[in-house]
Amino acid sequence: MTCQVASGKAKATRQELDQMNLFSDIRDLVLASLNDMVAQGQLPAGLDFAAVAVEPPRDAAHGDMATNAAMVLAKPAAMQPRAIADALAARLMADPRIAGADVAGPGFLNLRLNPVIWQGLVRSVLTQGIDYGRANLGAGKKVNVEFVSANPTGPMHVGHTRGAVFGDALARLLAFAGWNVTREYYINDGGAQVDVLARSAYERYREALGLEPEIREGLYPGDYLIPVGEALKEKYGDSLLDKGEQYWLKDVRDFATEMMMAEIRNDLKVLGVEMDVYSSEKALYGTGEIEAAIATLRDMDLIYEGVLEPPKGKEPEDWEPRVQTLFRSTAHGDDVDRPVQKSDGSWTYFAPDIAYHHNKVKRGFDALIDIFGADHGGYVKRMKAAVSALSNGRVPLDIKLIQLVKLYKNGEPFKMSKRAGTFVTLRDVVEQAGADVTRFVMLTRKNDAALDFDFDKVLEQSKDNPVFYVQYANARVNSVLRKARDAGIAVDDATLSAADLAGLTHEAEIEVAKKLAEWPRLVEIAARNNEPHRVAFYLYELASDFHGLWNRGNDDTSLRFIQDGQTAVSQAKIALARAVSVVICSGLAILGVTPVEEMR
RNA sequence: GGCCCCGUAGCUCAACGGAUAGAGCGUCCCCCUCCUAAGGGGAAGGUUGCAGGUUCAAGUCCUGCCGGGGUCGCCA
Known part of the structure; x- marks a missing residue:
């Protein structure tokens, strides 16, 4: 038996999906x-x-589920919370699933469920397999997740790695929650940085031909361009030598960009x-798309020629007022208007990005998500303003900022410098830590909090390493x-899944089943908030509950999964263990982590 | 200075506006003739940076401070 979990059905219907979530039931x-109470006059219409809401209580002693209905409705209904809660409790008790309903605290109604519910839940997990927890939050609507979008000027580094892992996990999560997901990479191949790349590669080309490269200030010094120079020699011989830039810039730029993208695609593949x-910025130029996007905004009176105020309180030394073409982003929530053209008339980076997002809107997406590095935080408001304007407020854009990763080794921080060419690449990280570990660790933190990544710690096999801890549960x-x-x-x-589960009655076993019941709810919460890290934390908690149950078997042999000579009893207990494994596999699949079958 | 993010146990971090704020590490005490002890149980540890406000209910929302980081018109 492996983590190859059978899918219950290729496509579950809406109704079936709803039935999978005990809390929504x-x-x-x-x-x-x-509603019955309203119909019978016990509540105003x-x-x-x-x-x-119906949610798990903080303290299990309160019961299995709690609802805040009485507290929420007391004021609008002009009634005492107690009166509402009592009447509601009486009605709920009529349902066979409800074994107890007690009013507590400020007006919570604590529910206890019929124990057979939990046995049914375990069976349900095994029947549905990896579909257990699948949600219909997205209802098949189209969402575009744009992530990585690293400049094609060099290999991906750790910062990109976190963005890539986050975006990929988010995409998987949203797909699991019923969205039709498109993963997209925006190649910034249209700006000055790719000219710099071309010039840097040209020096390596000269080097390949036996000349001394002149890596001037402002060029990319990294060794990774040496193979590009050699490839250029292979393709062009010495025909580009001693020619002016106008003869080779475009060709070398395209050539080098393509090689860098090939490398990046490979890096992504290594990471899974x-x-x-893949959308190209360069491809937007000359097609009229940028002009059309700007014209669309102009028609809305959102483009004008104007002069920006200097930044408040901190005027740059060389500040001089200049007339620029500006986007009236303040009309859509930004703090100041933003330039779309430089003084020489060429587009700023913002303009093609507006066109690119216009393009995404026109492709019919119902929601857009951008994943940026934290250093692009200042870009969020203007981008949201642009999408709001271009879609007439129809398409929501959520932008997730990924905070930086601090690398450690033996407790010592790694120093990185892109200018010195000494940055740690994605490849370095994956080669040392492995793709699975890298992914899991980078998802055990909220995206907007900085992450410490310690090469030693992530490979440690102990419970303070969450990757290992979750994998170990599955291996058990x-x-x-x-x-x-x-x-x-x-x-x-x-x-x-056909076994008689009536023997699953011990409180320690029920606890684990309850944790499994939370999975569909967790998926919805994580997807609604675009927060895949919640999946990682949930898996850790589930693993913890399972390890706990496992160890209870040391003291109480009746809690061991295998009961000598009692096949039926063993199967019931093993069904619970297998259900844990199914959910772990399902959760790891969302994180893009391969489950481990056996620890060696 | 404007804007954005962060501030929770000694440390690293959780907590869809819900009840007595939770884990791991570290410290202390227990548990292997038995399914993998690479694990488990327990103890100690908190004015959730400060001050107001909204709410039946605030770590969470709002306002103002304090501290840390990021960012701020012809880079992308």
Whole structure:
């Protein structure tokens, strides 16, 4: 048995998906009960139930689920919370799923569920396989996730790595939550930086021909351009030598850019990231797309010729007023208007980016997500303003900023300098830590918090390494499955999902089942907030609960998964373990991490 | 100076506006004739930077401060 988890169905219907989430099931029950109360005059009509929630209680002693309905509705209904809660409790008790409903605290209604619910949940996980937890939040709508978008001027470094991992995990999460996801990379191949790349590569070309390269100030000094120079020699011989820039710049630029992109694509592949679409900035030039996007804004009276005020409080030395073409981004929430043209009439970086986002809007996406490095924070408001204007407010743009990664080795921080060419590349990181570890570790932090990445710690095999800890839980499940098979117990998913689970009644086992019940809810919360790190934290908690149950078997042999000579009982317990494995595999798949079957 | 992000246990960090703010590390005490102890249980540790406000309810939302980081018109 492996992590090859059968998918229950190729396509689950909307109704089936809804039934997978125990919390939304019970919320539906609460809402239905509230509506009944309205119909029978126990509650006034016209109440808004949107704020009514059903969630896990902080303390398990409070029950299995809690609803805030009475507290939320007390004021608009002009009633005592207690009165609402009592009436609601009485109605809920009529449902066979509800075993208890107690009013507590400031008006919480704590619910206890019929124990068979948890047994049914375990069965449900095994029946649905990796589809368990799949949500329909996106309802098939189209979302574009743009990420990485590293300049094609060199290999990807650690900062890009985090953005790549985050974007990829977010894309997988949104797909799991029912969105139609497109992953996209925007190649910044249209600006001055690719000319610098060309000139830098040209020096390496001269070097390849036996001349002394002149890596002047402002050029890229990195060794990674040496192969580019050699490839140029291969292709052009010495025909570009001693020619003016006007003869070779374009060709060398295209050549070098293509080589860099090939390298970047390879880096992404090493990391397990695949893009659906690569868009090119350069390709926007000369097509009229930029002009058309600007014209669209101009028609809305959002483009004008004007002079910007100097930054408040900190006027640059060389500040001089100049007339520029400006985008009235302040009309859509920005602080100041932003230039789209330089004084020589050429476009600023912003202009093609406006056109690019216009293009995404025109392609019919229902939502856009951009993933930027934290140093682009100042760019967020103007980009949102542009998309808001170009889509008439129809298409929401969420921009996630990825904070920087601090590298450590033996407790010592790594110093990186792009100018000195001594930066740590994605390849360095993946070669040392492995793609799975790199991905998991980079997802155990919120995107907007800085991340420490310690090469020694991430490879440590102990519980303060979350990657290992989660993998170990899965390996333990597989160990149980192996032992059971050796003992002649059938443990395939079909058998386990048909097993009699009535024996799963111990409080320690129910706790684990409850954790499994939270998975669909967790997926929805994570997807709604575009926060894949929640998946990593959930998996850690699930692993912790499982390790706990495992160790209870040391003291109480009746809690071991394999019960000698009792096939049926063993199968029930193993079903629970296998359900844990299914959810771990499912969660790791969202993070893009390969599950480990066995620790060696 | 403007804008953005961050500030939670000694350290590293969680917490969809919900109840007594949770984990790991570190410290201290326990648990392997038994499915992988690479694990588990327990103890100690907090005025969630400060001060107001909104709310039935604030670490979370709003305002103002303090501290750290990022960023700020012809770089992308």
